[in-house]
Amino acid sequence: MEHGVAAHTWFALALLILAAKLGGEAARRLRQPSVLGELAVGVLLGNLPFEGLARLAKGPELTFAAELGVMLLLFQVGLESSLREMAKIAVRAGGVASLGVILPSALGFGASTWLLPHATPAVHLFVGATMCATSVGITASVLKDVGALGSEEAKMILGAAVIDDILGLLVLAIVSAIAMTGGGMPAPATLARITGTALAFVVGAIAFGTLLFGRVYRLASSLRTPYVLGALSVAACLLVAGASAASGLAAIVGAYAAGLLLDDVSVAPFNDKDATGVQHVEAFVAPIAAVFAPVFFVRTGMSVKLSGLDGGTLALASALVATAIGGKVAAGFGARGKNLDRLTVGFGMVPRGEVGLIFADVGTRIAPGGIPLLSPGVYSALVAAVFATTLLAPPALAARIRSTKARSLRNRESLEQEKS
């Protein structure tokens, strides 16, 4: 028989869960997103002399737990929107979203080319790709805090962020595949093949999911075993994620696609029972993601070696922060519509949050010829840039919304004074 799981692995998992929750709590008390606290606690644990913990955190068991957590997190994000909604939003927020992908990637690519003259084009592409992520969760929670979730700007930001997720994951898929082929700029034929694979996967997943999900869920709804809906949905997520990984894309791309594909229509046959739509699947997946996803962020923090933060890394990190903010704020001016504060839209798209971290992590696991694509220094610079955008964006966004509100109030008052 096989070996069992060692006692130390259970201790390490418990420790990472508790550390993540304490870090998240500290961040919340400072009115920051939890993910920042989880990351900071990870940086602390990773830079103290806890070699045993670091080794266990990178072992197969906790790697599995962390990746499963992030997979189910992306699945949850996907569940929050459906293909139908997506099509509607695309028309209005498409401009902001496209600019929000193109500008930061181009600026990130430029900064990387400038500051890392000896790196391969694949590295520059990857740095650029990481810059195009937008964290829906963080932006949504700030908008909720300042009571602006119903505003035109909020709809524009959230719509664009969701499209950014898809476009970003597509860019990530293409760039990963390019990096895997060697590191140099690929021939046009190779590029066409890679883009084709990524698009084929997305189209295939949509077609497959639309055709199959409804039928499978209708069949499964007649089963009497407990937790059928939840277990089936987790299995569906794992299968699409596995297919994504097997076709050379990141597993999270598939997990997100599975979430998008699963909507109230496919879950509808279960509605006669205790389940009520996709919320039931979310409620099932939430505890698993709540336990394991924070493990991912603590581990990410642990990978940042402060001793490796030399001048070059800090310069790269600073340049990336500037391009990351500049690119998204400029993209905000692509918003169409009257009476929109375009700076609010731009600020809302700045935080990279967990999505940026997941992108950076993918980059360290691509190792053409055995050498990781992203060196520890580049990785640390990326994580630092993600950290900074996530830290700076929420207060800037909140302040901008408050001052815009105050200004429009003053304008209305002066208009009324003129009338009277």
Place this chain on the structure above:
Amino acid sequence: MEHGVAAHTWFALALLILAAKLGGEAARRLRQPSVLGELAVGVLLGNLPFEGLARLAKGPELTFAAELGVMLLLFQVGLESSLREMAKIAVRAGGVASLGVILPSALGFGASTWLLPHATPAVHLFVGATMCATSVGITASVLKDVGALGSEEAKMILGAAVIDDILGLLVLAIVSAIAMTGGGMPAPATLARITGTALAFVVGAIAFGTLLFGRVYRLASSLRTPYVLGALSVAACLLVAGASAASGLAAIVGAYAAGLLLDDVSVAPFNDKDATGVQHVEAFVAPIAAVFAPVFFVRTGMSVKLSGLDGGTLALASALVATAIGGKVAAGFGARGKNLDRLTVGFGMVPRGEVGLIFADVGTRIAPGGIPLLSPGVYSALVAAVFATTLLAPPALAARIRSTKARSLRNRESLEQEKS
């Protein structure tokens, strides 16, 4: 950085989850406990030429998932009772429970000694220990099905089954420790040390938990991070399970102890929030256990090699089924109280279910000097015996309850006729 999780691992996990649910469903349709179906599907998968799946199922990732699932399952079982209730039940059901541990272990030890003359005493002890398990879950679901959950017999059965869990885990702990020291019968001093360690762990866990759980939960209840109660409880389970494993006992002993220690009193500080007692922790843990524990049972089935079922193994399996049923039925006659049907009590304690399988699994992972304590043949015989008791007990119990009801109804009618 480390390697990521391979696409095949995600596929294998999805496959095992789906196979488990389908097997469980088939069992339910045949009015059998789900665990039997999960086991049968595992035997099927393990004896078809799916070498790749078998290799992945025993890899570190799925081993982790399966053990985590079983750990959280035992944690849930522990949550269902508290130390307080335990003390009350012990007085009434103590006799049945003690006999239910002593008789089957002794008979199992005897059968093993007789049929495995070349095995070490540690093997005989282990076979005996596996025979003393009682599955609360399976018995409870049968009693519920026939509408007899409120009867005196049911209280006696469930009380004895819970005490059997504790006594059985204690026996398992002691026997595992003995087996780890070599294989022969240990010297009295060694035996005393091992029993001391096991008792010290149980007493220590109770003292530690009683002192600490209340305080930690009170402190944690002031945290604002989402899922604090659930994440803290999972971490507590992992820590006590890890401590159990580190002190030479099985990790599941600790997981069960953590569940026993956690009661409504320790969870009470959370009651002001959305949480309401220990049910909230159960609801949080349930999805994680529902996804991962079935993976354990499918894997267990996969370890049973039908090609290895020779005459000797079948003879051992038959002898174990006889002693397993005989021992528990005889224990039923130790029940104190009037108007009790002692055969009902005995039948109710026969199913070994998941607890027996978990015990057998522990035996394959003890490998003094690199050789697993239980050979594939002995392991298969144990699993077959567990399977048979779990298959035979529910219909026998249901039939006995129905006939007893009918008889007491006839008696009452004839009494009333005499009166009139």
